[in-house]
Amino acid sequence: MLRAIVGVCALSVGLVAGCDDGAATKAAEMGRKEAETKLAASAKKIGELEAEIAKLSAKPAEPAVVAAAPPRLDAEIVRAAATAAGVTKVALEVDADGTIRELSLYHNDAGALPPAVTALREQQYPGSKVRAYETEFDSEHGRVFEVEVTTQTKQECEFSAKPDGTLIYNECHIAAKELSGPIKSAIEKAVPGAKIVEAEKKTYPDGRAIISVEVTAGGKKHELYFEGDGLTRHELVLAAEIEVPAL
Secondary structure, eight states: OHHHHHHHHHHTTTTSTTSSSSHHHHHHHHHHHHHHHHHHHHHHHHHHHHHHHHHHHSOOOOOOOOOOOOOOOOHHHHHHHHHSTTOOEEEEEEOTTSOEEEEEEEEOOGGGSOHHHHTHHHHHSTTOEEEEEEEEEETTTEEEEEEEEEOTTSOEEEEEEOTTOOEEEEEEEEOGGGSOHHHHHHHHHHSTTOEEEEEEEEEOTTSOEEEEEEEEETTEEEEEEEETTEEEEEEEEOOOOOOOOOO
16 A cells, blocks of 8 residues: 555655655746746846837937027127227128138227237338228137238238237239239139129238139129139128127
């Protein structure tokens, strides 16, 4: 009879508790834990896939709206526009992205220029007569000043200098007939039917030279710049009004 009971236990491992030393119970526990581990891994994988699907189907976030910085003019020139004597014009040159390249205030106030700048006139153009002054902001040089003169030979010229009197360039009007053939051809190609209003040649201390030509066509004014015979810049000149605080 005992042999029969042992045989039943041997055939029924894990079904009849107490038939051995607990091996069946341990085997069942290990199987349960293994099943739980596999189930947890499957649940984690499903969660990751659901998150990926949600991410792919989500609506793209709207780009953040960044307020554009307000444009600014040079504060010193704004003040000078309201206080300098004989102010006649404010000229503004900008790049395609709106960056101010040059801001010029035309006036007749010698006292608004540093003495080191006005002292250069006799050195650069002996015996000349002043026509006008300019106070400028230049993106390359910062604060600069110009003195426009009529030379002893009746030529209209000007020079630009830093506040300490360092010369930046000289510029004089030239006759349209002095322009080279390639420059005239480039003007006609850029602005068909252009009529030349004036031309100027700017020379730097290092010998570099730039020719600027103002033309009109179709009721519009253009400014073209050349180095050698090559066109380097073409600008449309617009009339504008600028309001500044009355000081």
